[in-house]
Amino acid sequence: MKRAMLLALVTVFIVACNPKKDSKTTVAKTLSNQEKVDSTNIKHFFNSALTEGKSYEWLRDLTQNIGGRLSGSPEAQKAVEWGEALMKEVGLDSVWLQPVMVPHWVRGEKEKAYYTVNGKKQDVPICALGFSIATPKSGITAEVIEVKSLKEASELGEKAKGKIVFFNGAFDNTLINTFRAYGGCVGQRVRGAPVVGPLGAVGVIVRSMTNSIDDYPHTGTMSYGEIPREQYIPAAAISSRAAENLSADLKKHPNLKFYFKQSCQTLPDAPSFNVVGEIKGSETPENIIVVGGHLDSWDLGEGAHDDGTGVVQSLEVLYLFKKNKVRPKNTIRVVFFMNEENGTRGAKEYARLAKLNSENHIGGLESDAGGHTPRGFSIDANPKNTKLLQSWKKLLAPYGLHDLNKGGSGADISPLKAETVTLVGYRPDSQRYFDYHHTSTDTFDKVNKRELELGSASMASIIYLMDKYLYRNTPVKL
Amino acid sequence: MKRAMLLALVTVFIVACNPKKDSKTTVAKTLSNQEKVDSTNIKHFFNSALTEGKSYEWLRDLTQNIGGRLSGSPEAQKAVEWGEALMKEVGLDSVWLQPVMVPHWVRGEKEKAYYTVNGKKQDVPICALGFSIATPKSGITAEVIEVKSLKEASELGEKAKGKIVFFNGAFDNTLINTFRAYGGCVGQRVRGAPVVGPLGAVGVIVRSMTNSIDDYPHTGTMSYGEIPREQYIPAAAISSRAAENLSADLKKHPNLKFYFKQSCQTLPDAPSFNVVGEIKGSETPENIIVVGGHLDSWDLGEGAHDDGTGVVQSLEVLYLFKKNKVRPKNTIRVVFFMNEENGTRGAKEYARLAKLNSENHIGGLESDAGGHTPRGFSIDANPKNTKLLQSWKKLLAPYGLHDLNKGGSGADISPLKAETVTLVGYRPDSQRYFDYHHTSTDTFDKVNKRELELGSASMASIIYLMDKYLYRNTPVKL
Numbered sequence: 001m002k003r004a005m006l007l008a009l010v011t012v013f014i015v016a017c018n019p020k021k022d023s024k025t026t027v028a029k030t031l032s033n034q035e036k037v038d039s040t041n042i043k044h045f046f047n048s049a050l051t052e053g054k055s056y057e058w059l060r061d062l063t064q065n066i067g068g069r070l071s072g073s074p075e076a077q078k079a080v081e082w083g084e085a086l087m088k089e090v091g092l093d094s095v096w097l098q099p100v101m102v103p104h105w106v107r108g109e110k111e112k113a114y115y116t117v118n119g120k121k122q123d124v125p126i127c128a129l130g131f132s133i134a135t136p137k138s139g140i141t142a143e144v145i146e147v148k149s150l151k152e153a154s155e156l157g158e159k160a161k162g163k164i165v166f167f168n169g170a171f172d173n174t175l176i177n178t179f180r181a182y183g184g185c186v187g188q189r190v191r192g193a194p195v196v197g198p199l200g201a202v203g204v205i206v207r208s209m210t211n212s213i214d215d216y217p218h219t220g221t222m223s224y225g226e227i228p229r230e231q232y233i234p235a236a237a238i239s240s241r242a243a244e245n246l247s248a249d250l251k252k253h254p255n256l257k258f259y260f261k262q263s264c265q266t267l268p269d270a271p272s273f274n275v276v277g278e279i280k281g282s283e284t285p286e287n288i289i290v291v292g293g294h295l296d297s298w299d300l301g302e303g304a305h306d307d308g309t310g311v312v313q314s315l316e317v318l319y320l321f322k323k324n325k326v327r328p329k330n331t332i333r334v335v336f337f338m339n340e341e342n343g344t345r346g347a348k349e350y351a352r353l354a355k356l357n358s359e360n361h362i363g364g365l366e367s368d369a370g371g372h373t374p375r376g377f378s379i380d381a382n383p384k385n386t387k388l389l390q391s392w393k394k395l396l397a398p399y400g401l402h403d404l405n406k407g408g409s410g411a412d413i414s415p416l417k418a419e420t421v422t423l424v425g426y427r428p429d430s431q432r433y434f435d436y437h438h439t440s441t442d443t444f445d446k447v448n449k450r451e452l453e454l455g456s457a458s459m460a461s462i463i464y465l466m467d468k469y470l471y472r473n474t475p476v477k478l
Numbered sequence: 479m480k481r482a483m484l485l486a487l488v489t490v491f492i493v494a495c496n497p498k499k500d501s502k503t504t505v506a507k508t509l510s511n512q513e514k515v516d517s518t519n520i521k522h523f524f525n526s527a528l529t530e531g532k533s534y535e536w537l538r539d540l541t542q543n544i545g546g547r548l549s550g551s552p553e554a555q556k557a558v559e560w561g562e563a564l565m566k567e568v569g570l571d572s573v574w575l576q577p578v579m580v581p582h583w584v585r586g587e588k589e590k591a592y593y594t595v596n597g598k599k600q601d602v603p604i605c606a607l608g609f610s611i612a613t614p615k616s617g618i619t620a621e622v623i624e625v626k627s628l629k630e631a632s633e634l635g636e637k638a639k640g641k642i643v644f645f646n647g648a649f650d651n652t653l654i655n656t657f658r659a660y661g662g663c664v665g666q667r668v669r670g671a672p673v674v675g676p677l678g679a680v681g682v683i684v685r686s687m688t689n690s691i692d693d694y695p696h697t698g699t700m701s702y703g704e705i706p707r708e709q710y711i712p713a714a715a716i717s718s719r720a721a722e723n724l725s726a727d728l729k730k731h732p733n734l735k736f737y738f739k740q741s742c743q744t745l746p747d748a749p750s751f752n753v754v755g756e757i758k759g760s761e762t763p764e765n766i767i768v769v770g771g772h773l774d775s776w777d778l779g780e781g782a783h784d785d786g787t788g789v790v791q792s793l794e795v796l797y798l799f800k801k802n803k804v805r806p807k808n809t810i811r812v813v814f815f816m817n818e819e820n821g822t823r824g825a826k827e828y829a830r831l832a833k834l835n836s837e838n839h840i841g842g843l844e845s846d847a848g849g850h851t852p853r854g855f856s857i858d859a860n861p862k863n864t865k866l867l868q869s870w871k872k873l874l875a876p877y878g879l880h881d882l883n884k885g886g887s888g889a890d891i892s893p894l895k896a897e898t899v900t901l902v903g904y905r906p907d908s909q910r911y912f913d914y915h916h917t918s919t920d921t922f923d924k925v926n927k928r929e930l931e932l933g934s935a936s937m938a939s940i941i942y943l944m945d946k947y948l949y950r951n952t953p954v955k956l
Contacts, residue, residue, distance in 0.1 A: 046652065047652045050652050051652060174529060373907045373909050375878065399654055432926050449690065450656075450909045
């Protein structure tokens with residue numbers, strides 16, 4: 001029996017240890033000599049990131065010692081100082097701050113909401129939306145009218161009058177890429193209030209932007225657009241479970257009264273900074289490839305996946321170049337952008353200065369889709385360069401980077417968009433992202449060290465390839 | 479300013495909502511009419527799983543109401559009853575139990591370990607390995623000798639005498655597929671004791687099998703192989719952080735004494751069951767395609783990723799066939815295998831009965847690599863069928879299923895291996911798996927609902943394709 005057991009164990013063992021190899025080995029056979037050099041350099045980036053990466057500890061520091069860092073807040077200022085010091089510590093060729101004035105919205109006291117059905121008080125997890133005005137100090141109490149879309153809201157007419165409009169359009173969970181589901185819903189959050197304020201509604205509550213049914217309200221920016229100030233009404237998000245419950249209760253009790261209270265306000269613009277650092281190019285230093293994420297975050301969590309991961313990964317790209325003694329041909333610049341969440345002022349200022357100083361950006365990469373396991377990149381470039389980037393698939397696929405589709409890059413680098421600029425968005429797996437997005441659960445413990453490091457190495461790899469091959473392809477004259 | 483702000487917001491919005499579409503749309507253009515039918519059916523599986531899937535609630539029930547379910551335990555028996563009732567509830571054509579005798583190892587009291595350096599006691603998180611014997615009641619105290627591999631251990635000779643041998647070979651974190659890193663280390667755990675017991679060592683402690691540095695001891699099976707009973711020595715795993723610390727302390731204090739105590743024992747074999755259910759094939763019901771995971775788990779956690787997810791996903795495959803009114807041509811059978819973790823007795827009994835009853839298995843699929851986001855399948859089949867399965871890539875890639883490489887299937891279905899049987903292993907993302915594997919953190923909360931459901935739908939999709947196309951390809955006569 002012991003022999004049988006040992007044999008059995010060896011079998012289990014062999015199967016458990018699964019002969020499925022990293023497909024790299026197979027792929028390598030079909031590589032040209034040049035590609036073999038690239039493949040080796042890419043392997044070095046991954047080896048370094050996975051064994052001597054710094055991003056995870058940087059992220060721990062940013063998220064746990066500073067925490068949420070909304071534009072204009074003392075935490076955002078601390079994050080700027082942290083970023084500048086860190087870039088210097090990494091030993092970049094130069095590090096500087098770009099001053100920029102940012103919106104300064106503050107949440108105020110913790111928001112409160114409830115309604116009563118059958119004599120039972122239902123507390124509702126709620127949070128104000130960024131840029132929303134406060135309710136009166138005593139709060140707002142009103143009947144609720146439920147809609148599932150902006151279109152439905154715009155057709156409410158008289159029915160909106162005196163009501164709290166409840167936007168309850170849910171994520172389409174059949175969409176595999178959760179960003180598409182977000183895209184289908186987030187208009188309710190951003191533009192709900194200016195649609196129903198002019199109809200005489202007294203408030204807006206929006207179902208949180210998430211795939212899951214949970215108890216966390218997810219904040220995010222909104223805008224009153226161009227409606228007159230007197231038509232501004234307070235806007236807030238409620239948790240997805242509360243939205244489900246409220247919707248069910250409204251069917252039985254259409255006249256129930258909903259109460260909410262928030263004391264947020266928009267203060268005068270505040271001074272802040274983009275944090276910028278670079279490694280000078282060895283051949284064409286006047287050509288710049290920028291890599292970045294955003295340093296600001298919402299205030300409810302620690303801004304871990306949004307976008308602490310993008311920040312530390314972007315800096316780790318340059319760290320990996322240095323660590324592996326890869327001197328870029330072009331200048332590689334890292335930017336910690338300020339104010340992506342509510343204004344993108346940092347992005348605009350960066351682009352304005354780039355233009356003003358006639359800087360020649362040839363490429364950009366942004367990481368602002370979370371720190372989950374790598375899946376690929378989306379490419380926003382002219383057809384020639386799109387094809388060039390897609391030709392790198394065999395070098396990237398061994399690391400799980402299969403998605404090299406056309407698509408947007410990111411809010412912070414997209415102002416650099418031009419025919420001659422190749423913009424790329426890092427695309428990690430999206431399944432868990434909206435569990436944490438803009439809510440109190442976006443904390444350090446949700447980030448997996450290996451997934452984060454694989455992302456840094458993925459980004460370093462595409463920056464390496466862009467640096468090596470892109471500048472020959474640009475500027476493209478059409 | 480408001481206009482500028484609105485424009486800015488719309489820009490942010492458009493970028494955030496990222497026009498990167500599910501690549502399905504693009505892929506669809508190149509599909510044949512037959513493939514379009516398949517593509518539509520696959521889409522239905524995904525839509526169902528993501529909107530009316532049951533696996534997540536099933537998993538909650540199994541992990542939180544039953545919990546860890548080591549072979550021979552009362553929890554394992556409860557899991558059998560749970561599985562049988564659930565298969566009946568799903569409405570399979572038939573459901574039955576396959577009796578099988580299983581090893582019955584029990585952990586006993588919580589294990590204890592420490593050592594003292596500079597007068598300071600260092601507590602060590604430790605757990606006995608499956609099938610290990612107990613220490614004497616008073617525990618074992620001995621000096622420690624550290625090795626990094628089985629080979630190094632086998633060369634210890636006299637130096638092992640009277641010592642606790644400390645296997646401290648760490649995962650190679652540069653391997654992208656973490657199962658390969660596991661494969662490179664797990665021999666220390668499985669075969670450490672029979673290598674050093676005969677050398678006169680008094681105990682074995684093994685660094686936990688994980689990529690991360692944490693405080694959890696990871697258990698798992700070991701074997702004394704064929705060494706005589708009197709050479710059996712107790713074997714345990716210590717947490718990876720404790721291993722790092724102990725290694726550092728040994729450099730300064732090579733004669734430190736390590737203490738550990740465990741009271742585990744192997745009882746007589748116990749009766750248990752595989753749980754089996756099936757949907758009868760409409761055309762060739764004598765052909766069987768089996769899909770399964772293992773119902774038993776280690777005792778330290780809740781057996782969520784290992785392998786509660788595989789169990790619920792396997793049943794959800796049949797649920798998705800029924801829900802979408804897809805009647806399979808061949809019989810699709812689901813098996814909840816018993817005793818994968820320490821003996822694979824259920825797998826062997828299933829294969830024995832299949833042979834005894836001249837059942838014609840044409841294919842098998844196993845999910846035993848965790849419930850993380852889908853990546854693909856590994857294929858263990860003859861060249862013709864391997865090629866057939868790989869030709870489905872364009873149907874599967876839109877769901878992130880890019881990996882269709884040759885490789886092992888799984889411990890429970892591999893006893894069915896034959897020239898005419900196509901075996902497939904479900905391969906989700908592996909980055910987080912060994913954070914939880916065989917330890918107390920393998921709990922329900924580590925499983926993401928969408929990732930789990932995407933896995934069920936991925937599995938249903940390949941079973942659908944195997945059912946439709948495979949039977950024409952088999953039996954292959956060489």
